[in-house]
Amino acid sequence: MKSIQEYIDANEEKYKEELFELLRIPSVSTSSKNKGDVKKAAEFLVNQFEEIGLDKVTLHETEGHPIVTAEKCPHDDRPTVLVYGHYDVQPSDPDELWKTPPFEPTIKDGRVYARGSSDDKGQSFTHIKSVEAYMKTGTELPVNVKFILEGEEEIGSPHLIPFINDHKDLLSCDMVLISDTAMFGEDQPSITYGLRGLAYMEIKVTGPNRDLHSGVYGGGVENPANLLCEIIAKLKDEDGRIQIPGFYDDVEPLTEEQRTAIHELPFDEEAFKKNLELKEVHGEKGYNTHERTTARPSLDVNGLWGGYQGEGAKTVLPGEAHAKVSMRLVPNQDPKKIAKLFKEYVESIVPDTVVVDVMEHHGGHPVVIDLDFYGLKAAAKAFEDVYEKEVLFSREGGSIPIVADFKKVLGVNSILMGFGLTKDALHSPNESFSLKDFHRGIKTSARFFEVLPDFVE
Ligand code: BES
Ligand code: MN
Ligand code: MN
Numbered sequence: 001m002k003s004i005q006e007y008i009d010a011n012e013e014k015y016k017e018e019l020f021e022l023l024r025i026p027s028v029s030t031s032s033k034n035k036g037d038v039k040k041a042a043e044f045l046v047n048q049f050e051e052i053g054l055d056k057v058t059l060h061e062t063e064g065h066p067i068v069t070a071e072k073c074p075h076d077d078r079p080t081v082l083v084y085g086h087y088d089v090q091p092s093d094p095d096e097l098w099k100t101p102p103f104e105p106t107i108k109d110g111r112v113y114a115r116g117s118s119d120d121k122g123q124s125f126t127h128i129k130s131v132e133a134y135m136k137t138g139t140e141l142p143v144n145v146k147f148i149l150e151g152e153e154e155i156g157s158p159h160l161i162p163f164i165n166d167h168k169d170l171l172s173c174d175m176v177l178i179s180d181t182a183m184f185g186e187d188q189p190s191i192t193y194g195l196r197g198l199a200y201m202e203i204k205v206t207g208p209n210r211d212l213h214s215g216v217y218g219g220g221v222e223n224p225a226n227l228l229c230e231i232i233a234k235l236k237d238e239d240g241r242i243q244i245p246g247f248y249d250d251v252e253p254l255t256e257e258q259r260t261a262i263h264e265l266p267f268d269e270e271a272f273k274k275n276l277e278l279k280e281v282h283g284e285k286g287y288n289t290h291e292r293t294t295a296r297p298s299l300d301v302n303g304l305w306g307g308y309q310g311e312g313a314k315t316v317l318p319g320e321a322h323a324k325v326s327m328r329l330v331p332n333q334d335p336k337k338i339a340k341l342f343k344e345y346v347e348s349i350v351p352d353t354v355v356v357d358v359m360e361h362h363g364g365h366p367v368v369i370d371l372d373f374y375g376l377k378a379a380a381k382a383f384e385d386v387y388e389k390e391v392l393f394s395r396e397g398g399s400i401p402i403v404a405d406f407k408k409v410l411g412v413n414s415i416l417m418g419f420g421l422t423k424d425a426l427h428s429p430n431e432s433f434s435l436k437d438f439h440r441g442i443k444t445s446a447r448f449f450e451v452l453p454d455f456v457e
Contacts, residue, residue, distance in 0.1 A: 085124025364401025
């Protein structure tokens with residue numbers, strides 16, 4: 001009989017082909033015209049679980065996109081790991097910037113290029129394939145494993161939060177395992193122990209009842225686009241401090257110990273600049289780039305529009321202007337409270353010459369996971385055995401809102417065992433994922449299940 005790791009090696013090609021099949025399905029959760037594709041991806045996963053021989057394989061319909069669950073729980077006296085991942089993806093636009101089609105996986109230099117290759121189809125698929133290796137070699141799983149895969153992560157998991165509340169027994173577990181983050185660098189395994197939260201807002205400024213001739217009316221009417229720029233300019237000061245009253249009230253200041261832990265990481269600012277072709281970095285005074293992007297809050301315009309965008313010059317004073325603004329949050333900021341403060345502040349600084357609507361989109365709570373948790377130690381051991389390199393523990397700036405809910409509702413920690421890299425270009429054109437890390441990810445997952453019982457305290 002083959003060992004687990006031998007089975008994984010022998011099936012490298014098959015695993016790739018199956019991942020590519022999943023990558024061909026354009027499961028863009030935000031686009032209503034792709035609703036059928038999102039369901040197709042869910043059904044693909046159901047087939048995978050059935051084929052592998054898991055129990056209780058279920059596609060749960062929701063008012064949005066489906067949630068897929070499955071499990072294999074052979075033990076009464078061993079830990080249960082709940083694997084979470086998302087099979088929905090971000091839109092592929094701007095499509096013209098893709099060098100190969102976003103939903104036709106293409107291999108180049110050992111990487112697969114496709115939307116969702118890293119975020120999160122390729123990463124979450126590693127755990128399905130590691131469980132397959134146990135099942136197909138007839139090896140009993142060393143721990144209980146449950147899966148929950150959702151199709152709405154990229155739109156803020158609106159139906160997953162009520163789902164976990166309603167299915168506490170089905171999902172009961174000792175920890176959640178998630179591969180949806182990045183490693184610190186190439187061949188540098190790392191475990192993420194902090195994620196930022198999110199509050200996402202939209203501002204609409206309405207002025208005159210139509211677009212106006214900017215010569216006939218310019219100078220006599222408040223211009224919504226000008227005013228929107230003034231509002232945005234008042235959101236931060238020159239030191240990069242956010243100006244919303246109360247914004248920092250709940251921010252837990254970084255302790256010396258936390259700062260030292262961040263400073264000790266081999267963050268390479270020159271490489272960071274080079275990668276983005278930046279002359280200089282920028283951010284809140286008093287903090288370095290790695291602190292700014294992982295452990296301090298931030299505020300950014302994500303989109304800004306209004307007025308004439310076409311070719312040439314059309315002389316027009318726009319009737320309205322819009323902006324989308326995201327704020328990344330750190331412990332103990334609350335997304336609802338921050339959204340409210342944002343709205344109150346913006347409303348307080350607009351003059352009577354226009355009407356301003358401030359709307360709230362989805363958000364999420366920040367998380368920091370206790371480094372003493374035994375699951376993290378088991379994950380580090382598994383990583384080190386496969387990558388043959390010491391694991392780093394780092395915080396990241398992105399958000400996975402459900403992690404805070406797993407803690408709140410199920411009372412469990414999450415292990416963020418990312419196999420991605422920052423160069424994977426998540427959410428950008430030409431997203432890619434290293435096939436070597438896909439393979440090592442499957443092995444790390446299998447090894448994690450194997451070593452976990454030894455770490456139970
Ligand atoms: N996988 C990412 C989150 C992530 C990326 C964490 C890189 C750490 C490093 C996830 O799919 C994502 O994109 N989350 C969104 C939040 C969501 C509410 C849309 C984000 O961070 O913008
Ligand atoms: Mn993701
Ligand atoms: Mn994402």
